[in-house]
Amino acid sequence: MERRIFLQKSLVVGTGLAISPSLLSYPKEPEHLDKITILHTNDTHSNIETFPSTHAKYPNQGGVARRYAMLKEIRKQEKNVLLLDAGDIFQGTPYFNKFHGELEMKLMTHMGYDCATMGNHDFDAGLEGFLNAYQHADFPFVCSNYNFNNTILKDLTKEYQIFNKGPFKIGVFGVGVGLEGLVAKAHYQDTEWLKPIPIANRIAKHLRFEEECDLVICLSHLGYEPKQFKDNDQTLASETQNIDLIIGGHTHTFLPKPEVHLNKLGEKVLINQVGWAGLALGRIDFYLGEKKKHQRHDLILV
Template sequence: MSLSPVPRPVLRRFGNASAAILFLLALVLATAVRAEQADFALTLLHTNDVHAHIADFDAMGQECTADKESQGKCLGGAARLATAIAQARAEGGNTLLVDAGDWFQGTLAYSRFKDEALRAVTSRLGYQAMAPGNHEFDDGPAVLASFLSGVPFPMLACNMDASAEPLLAGKIAPYAVLDVGGRAVGVVGVANEDTASLSSPGENVRFMAAEEPLRAAVAELAAQGVNIIIAVSHAGFERDKVLAAAVAGLDVIVGGHSHLLLANGAPEAVGPSPLRISGPDGETACVVTAGSWGKYLGRLNLRFDAAGRVVEAEGDPRPMDAGMAQDPDMAALVATYEERLAPFRATAVGSLETALPLDRGDCRGAECLIGDMAADAVLAAAARHEARAALVNAGSIRAGLPAGEVTLGAVLTTFPFGNTLVVCDLLGADLMAALEHGVSLAHDPLGSGTGRFPMVAGLRYAFDPAREAGSRILSAQIQGPDGKFSPVDPAATYRVAISDYLSRGGDGYGMLKDRAKNVLLDGRTMDEMVAGYLAAHSPLAVALDGRIERKEKGE
């Protein structure tokens, strides 16, 4: 049976519709394929300022005992980070784990083992790139070189020149191109521009302002066809915002140094995560930072188009608290180091009637209990050298001390740097200049560089952080042999106790380096001085006594 022919006009109409439908389907499929190829999803995991906290710790920054663990009072630690990182990687997408510097320094683990423990822990966590923090240079180039020789990931800094330093030459590149899920991702490092004054990199390592080196690195990456570019920066939060606005081509800046948290809803956050900054090309750069000590694992979920533009960016740092399980393998590795530290932790050196907490905002912009005690301990140790006053930079204090028995381990955790006692003669004018420099950033106690804030003993001073540079110190008095205070005389000479770090001009105290006379190197370390002070005065009661008076404008 033959079929009647379909009328031609219908066939034409049907045929045209079919072709159109098929064409549209092909176009949709081709577009989907291109979109699938062009779209690139990336989970960026990030940390900063871990400061050698490989073991978990309590709210004071001290050792987490079994009791505290059972009560859910412990935070951080490499074992929690390991679990969170593994969970993110197990989701199956593209992940990139980076750090923005200062894994070194801050706990007994670093004080005793230097880079040994950190090499093992960071390698096992699986970092893919890291920036150098200023504390990476605290023990000079040698310890950093040892660390770099034992880790499988690159350390990056575009604004640092170590070519003249034999131990570091060729070991820190400006940037790296990483293959992440088949896509080239450029990672550029930024070192802290003030590292030479904040730490001990030596005369052969130079640090530059970051803008031009960063532009050059981005341009080189673009010339290689890399259109996804992430910066890991230890420049500090305020500088990171400036760099994001000044340098075109950056997609993300992972920041460190300021110990600040960007998060959505966390009470301690200083802004949202990510913080979006408009660059000079009109594109948006995302700034993220995850607090300090490994209390959070930063996470940013990104999606890029074919041109490398960020089309989606959302995420939040994840707290490393009691709700995060500890990876057993990492916990076992950390335990091997903790067992070796046990003898140091166990020795009691004295006791405190009340806790001496460390609040970064308070101790870097005002008088605080732990700062008073530290300065008192230094002045007591320097009494044999007839020192009348002591000056301690707040950044040298890294944790609080608990009430009750205080162990050597707790003291070493609080004062981990091994800074030694130096006594010198200073003109009153230079002492005033040191105080003026010390309060120069106190208007923003959470900002970069505020570790210079001066804790004092045998001195009293009042300041107004809002006044013009050179006029912030409103008054300063020094204690005499009779215990009475009198105004600092600019023309008089005073015997002052400081640390070897400050005597070298650390934290920008150039006047202590250049103008001190009759310098005596005592050699006792900060932990020795504090332990001795506690032993002599236990049970020690510490109370604020008004030695530092902060007066806001108009008061």
Template sequence: MKRRDFIKHTTATSALVGLGGLGLNSCSGFNNTHITILHTNDVHSHIDPFPTSHSRYANLGGVARRASLVQSIRAENPNTLLFDAGDIFQGTPYFNFYGGELEFKLMSKLKYDAATIGNHDFDNGVDGLLAQVPHAKFELLSANYDFSNTVMDGFVKPYKIYMLNDIKIGVYGIGIKLDGLVTKRLYKETKYLSPFEIALDTERVLKEEENCDLVICLSHLGYDYENPERPSDTQLAQQTQYTSLIIGGHTHTFLDKPDVRINKKGDAVLVNQVGAYGINLGRIDFYFDGKKNSKANGVSISV
């Protein structure tokens, strides 16, 4: 969806998906609380729009345009959260020169709520990542990267809980295996833990112990692979019990609307990814009834 069309027709979305075993139908009766989730992934240090001469993404993207779009959506619905699914760094001279400082400062200006960590966010090593942490006024979330023996210990949380209009939202991060993607000298003693095992344990904590009404995963595993042995978002969705939305990254997959998968309980899980380079903004709208049952829909908006 183009940005101008979105502004004119903000209700244009994919089919309404019932979560928690609910069916596919209208949102009648689900108007008690409306939560909007906005998201990006694999922005790769693209601060400016693509030039008009670009063969594929002419005049698309740019942080300033994204900021304007996010501001308009927040004005429409104050109950809005903004997330990123990793690979914030690497891809333009801005990263080469500033080392990620500009990216984190601009995300903070846009008031991102949280981001997970992608493999390219280690490109200046854990020391380089730590150097940028003071510029991040948002949470870094990763449940399956153990930083306890590195300088990043204590600066990354497994999950974060947000309260919006009496809806308790638990958000956790999951990262891809670093070995083979990142040089050992860069990630040093960072330990990679099983993403599925950790995700299932974290979502259980968020649902059963923290009593969250909505559980969201920020994933940098990748959308889907031909090799079934490579962990992916589609596989994760099918193994979960409590996660309602997986916001993905890594594979630069352009989805016009969220993919719907069925979890172990037979409930719908939305899996979404909006390509790369900041040319799209993902939007997912959740509607809760008086008993906090929810329905959701989503769309990818060109910036």
């Protein structure tokens, strides 16, 4: 791999309707560098509508319509955009109780999601319910450490997905939390959970060296630092290699900016997670080039 990767980071938070184009793009771009814009969500939990004005903590915030408007504006300004989700799409509002995940899949397809992984609540309608909802999704699910071979989801999900965006080749894979004791057995049936760190090391190595990906991204529903689980995003970062970015979920952690951690070789890996309920849209810009490293952190209010 001859090209070096540089990054520019920001966080987009939905708190209103008006979008300022100047805030959603960077006015001064690094010269002679190609850019990929990674947008991401996690733990949206069937939150379709904007929070009401009377809400004690999030009045007039969130909502699919605002996220969609934000996405359209960013896509107008950026050539290479990848939209990802780190799981727990289901459960949390009457929309899930009524439509059992179908509405969420339809809306994510309409918003142009490229890829997602499964969280523990995405099993809440059972495997049959997920299968029925997935028929309305036009994007893949990557579930590297869930073995569905003895279930009706066999061959439905993938270990990883590769995307070509402009000059970039991006490999995306997903790891999920253990289901025993967290999800009713009847909902996941004979799904086998595999330890995520050995799986992550194997797939990241394959994506980096066999597939020659410029970026390797892990969609993690392990949690940022859950006390009840040994495996989490921070241990995932420190005990693996060849991963550039971990997009997290499960613990509803709101990180004001992506964190820089060191992997097992002492190389930098980013971790980001943007809360829950679709209140925030994460944005991280990576550049391909050979000279300088460009960074910028923005909190963009919408």
